[in-house]
Structure formats: C-alpha cells, structure tokens
Amino acid sequence: MRKIFDDINEHYDVFELENGLKIYVIQKIDYQSSVFYLGFPFGSFDLVQKADNEIKQFPSGVAHFLEHKLFENPGGIDIMQSFSHLSSNVNAFTSYNETVYYFNSSKKALQKPLNLLLDFVQNLCITEASVEKEKGIITQELRMYKQMPEQRLMAETYHSLYANHPIRLDIGGTEESVNATRKEDLMDAYRLNYHPANATLVCVTPLAPDLIYQWVEDNQNQKTFEPKHEIKRVLEVEPNEVVRPFHQFEMDIQASKLTYSYKLNDYSEDPKQNIEKEWQYRLFLELIFSPTNPAYETWMESNRIAEYFGYEVEVNREYGFVMFYGENDDEHDFIDLVQTNLKTDLNRFKQAFDLLKRRYYAQMLRSFDDQDDYAITLLRSHFNKVEMMDSIAILKSIQFEDILHLGENILKMPTALVKMTGLAKLD
Numbered sequence: 480m481r482k483i484f485d486d487i488n489e490h491y492d493v494f495e496l497e498n499g500l501k502i503y504v505i506q507k508i509d510y511q512s513s514v515f516y517l518g519f520p521f522g523s524f525d526l527v528q529k530a531d532n533e534i535k536q537f538p539s540g541v542a543h544f545l546e547h548k549l550f551e552n553p554g555g556i557d558i559m560q561s562f563s564h565l566s567s568n569v570n571a572f573t574s575y576n577e578t579v580y581y582f583n584s585s586k587k588a589l590q591k592p593l594n595l596l597l598d599f600v601q602n603l604c605i606t607e608a609s610v611e612k613e614k615g616i617i618t619q620e621l622r623m624y625k626q627m628p629e630q631r632l633m634a635e636t637y638h639s640l641y642a643n644h645p646i647r648l649d650i651g652g653t654e655e656s657v658n659a660t661r662k663e664d665l666m667d668a669y670r671l672n673y674h675p676a677n678a679t680l681v682c683v684t685p686l687a688p689d690l691i692y693q694w695v696e697d698n699q700n701q702k703t704f705e706p707k708h709e710i711k712r713v714l715e716v717e718p719n720e721v722v723r724p725f726h727q728f729e730m731d732i733q734a735s736k737l738t739y740s741y742k743l744n745d746y747s748e749d750p751k752q753n754i755e756k757e758w759q760y761r762l763f764l765e766l767i768f769s770p771t772n773p774a775y776e777t778w779m780e781s782n783r784i785a786e787y788f789g790y791e792v793e794v795n796r797e798y799g800f801v802m803f804y805g806e807n808d809d810e811h812d813f814i815d816l817v818q819t820n821l822k823t824d825l826n827r828f829k830q831a832f833d834l835l836k837r838r839y840y841a842q843m844l845r846s847f848d849d850q851d852d853y854a855i856t857l858l859r860s861h862f863n864k865v866e867m868m869d870s871i872a873i874l875k876s877i878q879f880e881d882i883l884h885l886g887e888n889i890l891k892m893p894t895a896l897v898k899m900t901g902l903a904k905l906d
Contacts, residue, residue, distance in 0.1 A: 484868050489847055491857070492688035496699055499676025499707060503857055504688035507850075511585055513684035516854045517596055518579040520862045521672035523650040524797075527713040530671050534713065538660045539645065540617070540652015541668050543573040547613055548605050548665060549580070558599050567592040573650055577862060579855070589686065590694050597698050603669045610662045618654045628732050632899050636738045636802060639723040639895035643715035644798055675699065676707040681858045683850040714797060719744055721895040729902050734806045736787065736899045739817050741892040743799030750796065750865045755873045757794040758839075760801060760889075763882040764790050765835055766828045767820050768803070774820075783807065783816055801889055810898055821886035825879075832879045843871055 483490040494502040523543065527536050550558045550571070562569040567584040569592075580600050582592055624630050634649060641647040651657070682691055721742050747753055765771060768790050778784045788805040807813040825832075846852040860867045 482866075486868075487844060487847065492692075494688075494692045494695075496675065496696055498699055498704055499674070499678075500695070500699060501679045501861065502692055502695055503679065503681045503861070504691045505681070505683045505853060505857070506685065506688055507683060508685050510683070510685045510850070512583060512850065513585075513589055513682065513686065514581060514583045514850045514854050515589075515593060515596060515684075516579055516581040516681045516858055517600055518577050518679050518681070518858045518862070519672055519677050520577050521668070521677070522574050522576040522578060523648065523652075524575050524645045524714075525672070525712050526645050528671065529711045529713050530708045535667060535671065537664055537668055538652060538656040539648045540650070540656050541660060541664055542578050543651045544613065544617060544657065544660055545603075545665050545668055546571050546573045546578050546580075547617065548609070549600055549603060551605060551609055552599060558595075561595060562592055565592045565595065569596070575646065575650065577859070579858065581854075583850075587686065589684070593691075593694055594698050597695070601673070601675075601702065603666070603673070605662060605665060607662050610660070610665065614657050614660070617651055617657050621649060621651050621654055621657070624649065624651070628730050628736065628899060631728075631730060632736055632738060632804070632897065635726060635728060635899070636740055636895065636897045639726050639897050640721050640740055640742050640800060641798070642718055642722045644717050645714075646798060670705070671708050671710055674707045675704060677710075679858055679861050681854045681861075683854050717798065719893065721893045723895060723897075724893075725896050725898075727898045727900065729900050732899065732901050734785070735808045735901065736804070736806050737810055737813060738802050738804045738895075738897045739810075739814055740800055740802040740895050740897075741889050742895070743794065743801065743889075743892055745888070746794050746796060746799040748796050750863050751869060751873060753794045753796060753799075754865060754870055755877065756799075757792060758874050758877055759882050759885060760792045760794065762832065762835060762839075762877065763825070763885040764792060764801070766825065766831055766882075767823050767886075771828070771831050771835065772820075772823075778816065783812060801892075810896055814896065818890065821890055823886065825883055825886075829879055832882075836874065836877070839874060840871070843874070 480493045481490055482493060491503055491505040521542050523540065525542060526539055527534065552558055559569055562582055565584070566586045567582045569582040571578070571580040580596060582596055584592055637647045680695065684691065745756060769775060785806040791802040793800055803817050805813060846856060857867055860870065
C-alpha cells in the first residue's frame with residue numbers, strides 16, 4: 480500500500496508479512512545512502528506486562544540489558560565488525576517506549592547487511608556467564624551517567640515528580656536491578672516482545688520498495704516463530720501530588736543548577752489530543768521563555784538566567800510535565816521569574832505566534848530530508864498510532880486563542896524544585 484501526501488510531495492510504501500512484520504519503505508531516488516531501522520515497542524517503561532492474562536514483572540533496565548545481549552553472536556562473530564565488512568555501520572538504542580536496531584550504508588548491495596540485521600536481532604543466544612559479565616559493563620555505564628551533572632539533575636527531578644511511574648528510573652535501570660537480572664528475565668522479555676508481529680522495519684533508501692520487501696520476505700520465510708503473545712503495559716496509579724516539593728544535593732560543579740517543574744494532569748488516552756496539548760504548551764512557552772520575548776535579554780543582562788536556561792514539556796497518555804531549568808544560586812528568584820511570566824498577557828505576542836507556528840512547520844518539513852530523523856519519526860508515529868501528517872495537521876490547526884490561558888492552568892499544578900549545588904569547600 481502506498482501512502483501519498485500531496486501537500487508536501489512525499490510518499491512511502493507499507494507492507495506487512497504473514498508473520499506480522501511491518502515494513503515502511505521511503506524511496507529517495509536521488510539519495511546516495513540508505514538507513515534501516517528495526518524497532519520494537521519495548522522500552523524501559525515496560526517493567527510490568529500483562530501477557531495472555533498473566534502478569535509478568537521485569538527488573539528495571541531489562542530492555543536496555545537485552546539490547547546489549549543481542550549483539551552477542553553464538554558463533555563468536557563480532558556483529559559490528561561483520562557490518563563493517565559489508566561497508567555498513569550498525570548501532571542500537573533503548574528509550575522509554577522502544578528498542579531500535581539500525582544500520583546505514585552508502586552501498587547499493589544491501590541484501591546482506593539487511594539479512595544480518597534481521598538475523599542477529601531474531602536470534603537471542605545467551606549464557607549465564609555472559610549475562611553475569613554484562614552486568615559489570617552496564618553498571619559502569621550507570622555510574623558514568625551519575626557523574627554527569629545535567630543527567631543527574633534530570634534524574635533527581637523525575638524522582639521528585641513521580642512516585643510510581645517508571646520514568647523515575649534510569650533507562651538502564653539501577654545497579655541493584657541490573658545485578659538482580661537473570662538469564663530467565665532476558666529470555667522471557669525477548670520471547671514476549673520480540674515476535675515479528677511486534678516489529679516494524681523502516682527504510683529510507685534509493686532502492687525500489689518491492690525489492691526491499693522481497694528481501695525481507697525471503698529472509699522471514701526461512702524462519703519459524705512461536706505464536707504471538709497479547710501484551711499490555713501495566714502501570715501503578717500515579718498520585719496527582721509530587722513526591723518531593725523540594726530536594727537539594729551536591730556535585731562537583733561551579734554554578735548551582737536547578738529545575739522547577741509542574742506535574743500536569745491534563746493528558747489523555749487519545750494520542751492526538753496529547754500531541755495537540757503538547758504543541759499548545761510548546762508554542763505558549765516558546766513565546767515567553769525564549770528570545771522571542773524582548774524581556775529575555777533583560778533576564779540575561781541581570782544574571783537571572785544564563786546560557787543554561789530553557790524548558791522541557793512532555794504530554795503523553797501516561798504522564799505530563801512542564802520543566803524549567805537554569806543556573807541560579809537563588810531558587811526563590813528563579814521561581815519568581817517562572818511564576819511571574821506564566822501570568823504574562825499574551826496578546827502582545829499574537830504576531831509572533833503566527834511566525835512561530837510557521838517556523839515549527841518548516842522544521843517538521845525539513846525532517847523529511849534527514850534520513851535518520853524521517854525514519855525514527857515514522858517509526859514512533861507507527862508505535863503511537865498517529866500518522867506523521869496528522870501531527871503536522873494538528874500543529875497547523877492550533878489557534879492563538881487556544882493558548883491564551885495555559886499559564887493559568889500550569890500555575891494550578893503541583894510543583895517540585897530540585898537544586899544542585901557545588902561541593903562545600905573547607906577553609
């Protein structure tokens with residue numbers, strides 16, 4: 480099936496194999512290189528799953544641990560070196576909601592690296608000894624992240640905001656959860672979540688879609704798979720209030736860094752509503768807390784903010800937050816800056832609103848020319864069950880009146896302040 484978007488002169492082809500594997504092929508005839516992304520909707524949030532009416536609980540970080548182990552080949556072959564011999568570069572990542580394996584190549588002979596991608600991901604072969612060895616590697620990785628000030632600040636912020644949701648945990652888990660992970664946990668996670676019916680392959684390539692489809696079909700026809708399991712993520716109820724209204728800790732830094740966050744409650748089961756709400760928040764916040772606002776330069780000159788200043792906003796079907804971050808020794812001044820400006824009369828920004836919408840729209844269109852960005856966005860849109868063009872249409876549909884009172888709404892939400900200071904110096 481071909482999806483055509485006349486407004487922006489884009490299209491892609493969609494296939495589905497008998498085993499349920501979905502394939503998206505974006506043919507870019509003028510491109511010299513290709514990218515292939517094979518993704519599964521299994522990420523760090525999937526700690527408790529209902530599978531065929533049975534509840535299965537995994538240690539935190541299991542999706543990331545599994546990603547590591549899939550690069551271990553039973554024949555002792557180095558997967559990365561094997562791709563390199565085929566003039567391809569391979570990598571993978573685990574996020575909150577998915578695990579993705581990908582490679583890129585400037586060659587036209589892509590059947591072998593594509594087969595290699597499908598084969599190593601669809602063949603988990605691990606031993607107790609190899610699992611134990613990997614624990615040391617992953618715990619070292621977690622310790623490294625804890626030494627990164629901004630990473631640690633975000634982690635402490637999530638711990639302050641959320642009591643139960645797994646966003647409070649690192650994608651890689653904790654040292655305790657990693658050390659508690661067993662071979663059986665990895666095998667169960669793989670068995671439940673890595674069936675071809677859960678997988679989606681996205682390709683951006685100059686090659687013909689039918690050729691890619693044929694290669695994948697030939698590969699899959701040589702394999703047999705267990706029946707697919709019906710899986711659903713299970714989450715504990717998250718209270719409306721925050722866990723820690725204030726938290727302070729020390730690290731070896733020169734200037735104090737902090738976050739001031741609002742825990743939102745206006746998210747929905749409808750992904751389109753969440754996309755719309757997130758766009759509204761982004762437009763509102765960008766008008767006030769960016770150089771678009773003439774007052775921004777004054778804040779910089781008076782040292783109320785520094786280069787490390789901004790906001791993050793996320794709205795999805797499980798949680799939502801608006802987070803401000805910056806450098807300021809006086810947390811009361813930072814809070815005042817945020818709260819005062821959330822009450823800003825937006826009417827003087829109406830012209831800037833139209834320009835900002837056009838800027839965001841142009842950024843989304845430019846993503847169609849970036850192979851990796853296009854592939855990842857399409858993959859996530861599929862998992863989120865929202866068409867890419869629907870997201871663009873939602874942005875275009877937002878009116879200035881839709882954001883006029885967002886500041887009032889944000890100010891009603893519970894807050895958490897997290898401050899990271901430098902280590903105390905002894906005289």
